[in-house]
Amino acid sequence: MPKKLDFYQVNQNFVSAVASKRNHIPRKSLNYRTPLEVFLSYVNEEQLSSLI
Template structure:
């Protein structure tokens, strides 16, 4: 509440045990499970990178049917991109 009041922003906290209040989170978790990410797993960087890459190449209606990667690349120029690599 202090952060919310200091910055004049609204922060929403879902009630415990109510997944219906966290729809986007639950949907994302379901997609990750479908990609083979079990609930209790020892994460290794290679597997996580491959899942992230797969997820970032799926077109999204909310992005006018572009992929998250396409939208990201539309906001950065080559110089900025080379500094990220």
């Protein structure tokens, strides 16, 4: 995506797809875990169900 991308011109489905793809990439800084895995390790089931 270009740095000067105007997010007012992009639909929500595109933003969600990019976010999902980025959150499933393992990161060296996270000990080769994905951001989603790290997030879920800090959240219990009760907190997670309240987010939905």
